[in-house]
Amino acid sequence: MIAMPVIDQGKCDGCGLCINVCRGDAVAMVGRTVAAVETGNCDWCTDCEAVCRTGAISCSYEIIG
């Protein structure tokens, strides 16, 4: 399963800025908050995390030594 941005539904205010900037349609509004959608087009640009003002989106990196 491909890794996807993690969205904290409790923090998401549903502003939709992440949907606006996502090139891969990998985030979508589900009800009043946003959810990650596994489209296969997420290139981990992390723009969704960058624009999120509530800190609801986490695009974490595995650090492999």
Next chain:
Amino acid sequence: MAVQIESLKSIPYFSGLNPAELEAIRKYVFEKTAARDEVILLEGDTSDALYFVVSGVVKVFKTSAEGKEQIIRIVRPGESFNDVSVFDGAPNPTSAQAMGPVVISGITRNDLQNVLRDYPQVALNVNKVLAGQVRELMALVEDLSFKHVVNRVAKILLENAGNGAGSPPRLTQREMAAMAGTAREIIGRSLKALEQAHAIRLDRNRIMITDRETLREMAMMAPQARGRARPVGSAAGTTRDEGQQL
């Protein structure tokens, strides 16, 4: 495109104005759209309008002669950009690009001067907005000038790298920024610098340490087995100046 009063209300420039005043200002404000990646303002060009984001996100950035980009601000709905040029009339100090489809509103320099003359509250608001932007920029200058962020990011990666057993540790750019005491915008650039130095490789959501010794040098940590740590960049493909700028 007609500008809605509701959209003006959310703009800090126009806060504290009553509905009649907002209605009067509305006639000066125009609205337009920009497609994803569309460059709205180009650094060095002249423009005579102040812009506000209505929906979507705009990134404001500077580009070096080598093509490196440094994001200065991410502008979200209600926030303004091109404030400096509209007040001093000089060329744009930065470029602005739509990160997705955006709707922006704007007001020309001449019209803004009319508004400032007629509504002193707007002038007070402008002071506050510009002071906030100066504060943000001072923090960025501090990060870029005095903090050796790339060194600290190198150290963070070394200290948080998994050894292949179990689930590898995970960190977001925001978390790395908090750990390094810097802005998130600086972390992406630091990771690229480390990649260019062949110390790490970025593979989608993985950061793979490809040369631990180079990474230790960039972290200014003592080498594990041999020799003494060299200054940042001495063997890592970056100059000391580049290390300092990050």
